[in-house]
Amino acid sequence: MKVTIIGCGNMGLVYARAFLRYNIVNAENLLLAEKNEARRDELQQMKIGNVVVTTDKAILNSDLIILAVKPQDFTELAPKIKSLIPEKATVVSIMAGITLNRLATELEHQFVIRAMPNSPVEVGMGMTGFSAHPSVSIDQIRSVENLLSTTGRTVFFEDEKMLDAVTAISGSGPAYFFYIVRAMVEAGKEMGMTEAVAATLVKQTMLGSFQLINNAAKPFDELIKTVASKGGTTEAALTAFGEGKLHETIVKGLKCAEKRSAELSGS
Numbered sequence: 001m002k003v004t005i006i007g008c009g010n011m012g013l014v015y016a017r018a019f020l021r022y023n024i025v026n027a028e029n030l031l032l033a034e035k036n037e038a039r040r041d042e043l044q045q046m047k048i049g050n051v052v053v054t055t056d057k058a059i060l061n062s063d064l065i066i067l068a069v070k071p072q073d074f075t076e077l078a079p080k081i082k083s084l085i086p087e088k089a090t091v092v093s094i095m096a097g098i099t100l101n102r103l104a105t106e107l108e109h110q111f112v113i114r115a116m117p118n119s120p121v122e123v124g125m126g127m128t129g130f131s132a133h134p135s136v137s138i139d140q141i142r143s144v145e146n147l148l149s150t151t152g153r154t155v156f157f158e159d160e161k162m163l164d165a166v167t168a169i170s171g172s173g174p175a176y177f178f179y180i181v182r183a184m185v186e187a188g189k190e191m192g193m194t195e196a197v198a199a200t201l202v203k204q205t206m207l208g209s210f211q212l213i214n215n216a217a218k219p220f221d222e223l224i225k226t227v228a229s230k231g232g233t234t235e236a237a238l239t240a241f242g243e244g245k246l247h248e249t250i251v252k253g254l255k256c257a258e259k260r261s262a263e264l265s266g267s
């Protein structure tokens with residue numbers, strides 16, 4: 001398979017490395033199309049594929065093209081590359097907020113897929129939700145799923161509108177966890193710990209809790225009960241959270257993110 005990545009900044013590079021790591025494509029068949037000259041030089045030195053400019057004719061040989069430029073650069077990019085997209089190629093966009101309809105119209109190409117990854121793709125632990133234009137075949141969807149799964153887990157959504165929820169939950173999700181971790185570390189410091197020690201306690205607790213959630217076939221309420229005994233310390237904290245309406249605040253926050261995602265994509 002011949003793969004082209006257009007826009008090889010942070011995310012483009014993550015995909016290039018992941019595809020090579022899992023032998024989805026070899027370096028000779030990987031084309032990195034990048035506008036920024038300094039970045040092209042950096043990519044050349046990494047020796048991870050053929051580095052070209054955005055309008056290089058070699059793009060005409062691609063089976064699959066990944067668009068990883070910033071959303072605001074798409075309007076300028078589309079007219080430059082639309083004549084270079086082979087008729088049967090699949091185009092996968094990871095640009096936040098650019099709808100399938102916009103991709104298909106501006107690229108004049110029907111085989112388009114829109115994916116919403118999150119930042120843990122950088123360490124192979126990403127979560128990507130994706131949706132496809134109705135013209136895309138099941139085989140194309142499967143093949144793209146294989147590709148995206150080199151950076152973590154993937155979920156396909158029939159209804160593109162669900163990508164706003166994906167953006168709110170897993171797309172922005174890492175920031176919510178960082179926020180909670182920061183608050184817990186702050187609490188540890190106020191109790192007399194150094195930041196490093198508090199961070200160790202919090203990070204390991206987060207990792208261990210994830211393993212419990214992932215392995216225990218128990219509802220969340222029961223998992224909470226296994227830690228929170230009547231009249232104990234955890235219950236004291238949970239009562240304070242309830243008084244501060246933390247649960248409702250989190251749900252409200254995620255709904256605000258979903259709404260903002262819909263606004264940004266104009267849907």
Ligand SMILES: NC(=O)c1ccc[n+]([C@@H]2O[C@H](COP(=O)([O-])OP(=O)(O)OC[C@H]3O[C@@H](n4cnc5c(N)ncnc54)[C@H](OP(=O)(O)O)[C@@H]3O)[C@@H](O)[C@H]2O)c1
Nearest residue numbers: 007009010011034035036054068069070071073095096119
């Ligand atoms: N980071 C995340 O967690 C995350 C999550 C979901 C989705 N995304 C999406 O991923 C996309 C890429 O994000 P990023 O953080 O990797 O951005 P980035 O580091 O800025 O990378 C984009 C690269 O594309 C280059 N570029 C711009 N216009 C181009 C063109 N016409 N042809 C070829 N290359 C071009 C840019 O060059 P210049 O620097 O010269 O402009 C830059 O090197 C965004 O659309 C974002 O919405 C990111």
